[in-house]
Amino acid sequence: xxxxxxxxxxxxxxxxxxxxxxxxxxxxxxxxxxxxxxxxxxxxxxxxxxxxxxxxxxxxxxxxxxxxxxxxxxxxxxxxxxxxxxxxxxxxxxxxxxxxxxxxxxxxxxxxxxxxxxxxxxxxxxxxxxxxxxxxxxxxxxxxxxxxxxxxxxxxxxxxxxxxxxxxxxxxxxxxxxxxxxxxxxxxxxxxxxxxxxxxxxxxxxxxxxxxxxxxxxxxxxxxxxxxxxxxxxxxxxxxxxxxxxxxxxxxxxxxxxxxxxxxxxxxxxxxxxxxxxxxxxxxxxxxxxxxxxxxxxxxxxxxxxxxxxxxxxxxxxxxxxxxxxxxxxxxxxxxxxxxxxxxxxxxxxxxxxxxxxxxxxxxxxxxxxxxxxxxxxxxxxxxxxxxxxxxxxxxxxxxxxxxxxxxxxxxxxxxxxxxxxxxxxxxxxxxxxxxxxxxxxxxxxxxxxxxxxxxxxxxxxxxxxxxxxxxxxxxxxxxxxxxxxxxxx
Amino acid sequence: xxxxxxxxxxxxxxxxxxxxxxxxxxxxxxxxxxxxxxxxxxxxxxxxxxxxxxxxxxxxxxxxxxxxxxxxxxxxxxxxxxxxxxxxxxxxxxx
Numbered sequence: 307x308x309x310x311x312x313x314x315x316x317x318x319x320x321x322x323x324x325x326x327x328x329x330x331x332x333x334x335x336x337x338x339x340x341x342x343x344x345x346x347x348x349x350x351x352x353x354x355x356x357x358x359x360x361x362x363x364x365x366x367x368x369x370x371x372x373x374x375x376x377x378x379x380x381x382x383x384x385x386x387x388x389x390x391x392x393x394x395x396x397x398x399x400x401x402x403x404x405x406x407x408x409x410x411x412x413x414x415x416x417x418x419x420x421x422x423x424x425x426x427x428x429x430x431x432x433x434x435x436x437x438x439x440x441x442x443x444x445x446x447x448x449x450x451x452x453x454x455x456x457x458x459x460x461x462x463x464x465x466x467x468x469x470x471x472x473x474x475x476x477x478x479x480x481x482x483x484x485x486x487x488x489x490x491x492x493x494x495x496x497x498x499x500x501x502x503x504x505x506x507x508x509x510x511x512x513x514x515x516x517x518x519x520x521x522x523x524x525x526x527x528x529x530x531x532x533x534x535x536x537x538x539x540x541x542x543x544x545x546x547x548x549x550x551x552x553x554x555x556x557x558x559x560x561x562x563x564x565x566x567x568x569x570x571x572x573x574x575x576x577x578x579x580x581x582x583x584x585x586x587x588x589x590x591x592x593x594x595x596x597x598x599x600x601x602x603x604x605x606x607x608x609x610x611x612x613x614x615x616x617x618x619x620x621x622x623x624x625x626x627x628x629x630x631x632x633x634x635x636x637x638x639x640x641x642x643x644x645x646x647x648x649x650x651x652x653x654x655x656x657x658x659x660x661x662x663x664x665x666x667x668x669x670x671x672x673x674x675x676x677x678x679x680x681x682x683x684x685x686x687x688x689x690x691x692x693x694x695x696x697x698x699x700x701x702x703x704x705x706x707x708x709x710x711x712x713x714x715x716x717x718x719x720x721x722x723x724x725x726x727x728x729x730x731x732x733x734x735x736x737x738x739x740x741x742x743x744x745x746x747x748x749x750x751x752x753x754x755x756x757x758x759x760x761x762x763x764x765x766x767x768x769x770x771x772x773x774x775x776x777x778x779x780x781x782x783x784x785x786x787x788x789x790x791x792x793x794x795x796x
Numbered sequence: 797x798x799x800x801x802x803x804x805x806x807x808x809x810x811x812x813x814x815x816x817x818x819x820x821x822x823x824x825x826x827x828x829x830x831x832x833x834x835x836x837x838x839x840x841x842x843x844x845x846x847x848x849x850x851x852x853x854x855x856x857x858x859x860x861x862x863x864x865x866x867x868x869x870x871x872x873x874x875x876x877x878x879x880x881x882x883x884x885x886x887x888x889x890x891x
Binding site for chain 2: 401403518547550611612616619636637638639643646648650652654664666674685689691
């Protein structure tokens with residue numbers, strides 16, 4: 307049951323070799339057994355899941371299978387789910403039960419998916435380790451060889467990545483503002499794609515930095531990710547930045563191959579302190595694509611080194627504005643005070659964790675009178691230069707190949723001494739958010755300690771099909787078959 | 797640029813987040829560390845560059861100026877920490 311990919315489980319359901327209820331029960335049992343160790347789910351919804359699975363079996367019996375009928379998924383706790391608590395990993399939303407369903411999750415339900423529960427995450431998606439969750443850290447199902455100390459799953463979609471890697475879900479929704487899909491996918495040895503900004507509706511997704519936030523799937527294989535994205539994506543009039551474009555057949559694109567494609571290697575992603583095994587894997591990826599018929603081209607993205615600093619102005623500025631809504635008045639936590647001003651200050655002091663407070667304060671400062679031009683306006687101009695780098699590169703190449711993250715998974719509690727050390731995790735993923743371009747992480751190898759490492763493919767805006775084609779070629783060449791220490795089904 | 801404790805207090809007040817005196821030194825060190833790192837952007841020549849605000853190059857749409865939703869006071873108030881009839885309730889603002 308647990309060795310099925312999403313595509314295989316779908317075929318078995320349609321052939322009536324397994325039932326949706328049995329599949330869902332197996333996953334619910336696995337969550338019960340392993341979630342106490344992993345903390346990947348902050349809420350499990352067994353009754354709703356069994357009801358959805360029973361409805362899926364009825365639909366299958368009628369021969370009315372949708373693209374995801376009977377497929378059990380984990381939903382990042384940033385997606386509002388009607389009648390099901392949605393916390394965004396924060397105390398301030400601990401009592402919040404949305405009266406509406408996000409567009410992305412509504413699309414998945416329309417296509418027949420079963421929701422197992424809500425996945426843990428860094429608070430308001432601010433983090434690269436899942437250590438900032440108000441509901442405790444997530445443990446990576448992988449461990450170093452001969453060393454059982456718990457590692458982080460990456461973040462912010464740490465619960466989504468850990469649940470898929472440990473086989474506590476067949477796939478998961480996630481979001482990526484600076485790398486929050488791709489970095490945890492790399493740390494957990496699975497696939498995650500951030501599509502083009504505008505491909506998935508942001509309606510009903512708790513906002514962090516609205517010009518950067520984008521939803522996408524985490525899955526075991528490139529094809530599984532393509533199937534999930536096909537259901538999640540699509541035009542939504544309720545999101546003004548949703549792209550009014552047809553959703554291509556992403557799964558078909560996985561079979562295209564890379565013959566004749568031109569793949570760029572951006573030289574600025576290399577630095578002297580890059581670990582040798584990550585550099586070697588990047589070289590290996592280049593060779594794999596060349597062997598599969600692609601042409602490799604060295605390219606330059608000159609403003610790469612400024613992307614992360616630009617991000618740490620733009621994202622906190624947008625966050626300070628978006629998070630102003632948590633005031634203790636209309637929903638969420640309230641901590642009373644002698645007047646309304648004190649009520650706001652008490653509510654936000656108790657409701658937000660340390661990383662969220664830091665980012666709200668940075669954002670407030672860079673937007674405050676007298677500093678706006680020096681910080682925010684300057685960052686928007688550098689952002690334009692970062693986009694221009696990509697636009698120029700995509701005149702000569704079809705996609706770019708880079709490592710996903712500068713390291714493998716690290717230990718819980720490491721990199722916590724100063725914020726910038728943690729931020730540097732996203733150095734390779736943030737540029738795609740600044741430019742709005744799609745990016746995927748594919749597990750490609752293990753480091754010397756037996757931990758997974760991912761390669762990243764970046765594509766042109768709204769050309770996820772080429773991204774999937776290149777990712778599938780890497781997946782096939784890498785033949786990554788290693789499994790994490792903690793997993794359901796043995 | 798380095799933020800002093802008075803600036804930290806002022807920014808926290810603007811953000812409506814209560815900071816206890818004991819929290820200020822750590823916050824000051826963290827924010828100054830982040831701002832010092834961001835200083836690298838001073839190297840970038842942005843003369844004549846048009847700022848980029850959004851994540852998409854697709855023009856934003858306009859929609860008809862029409863009421864398309866509403867009449868769901870109970871759903872809107874369902875998560876309110878305190879309410880009075882069909883209103884959100886807060887501590888007294890004016891005497």
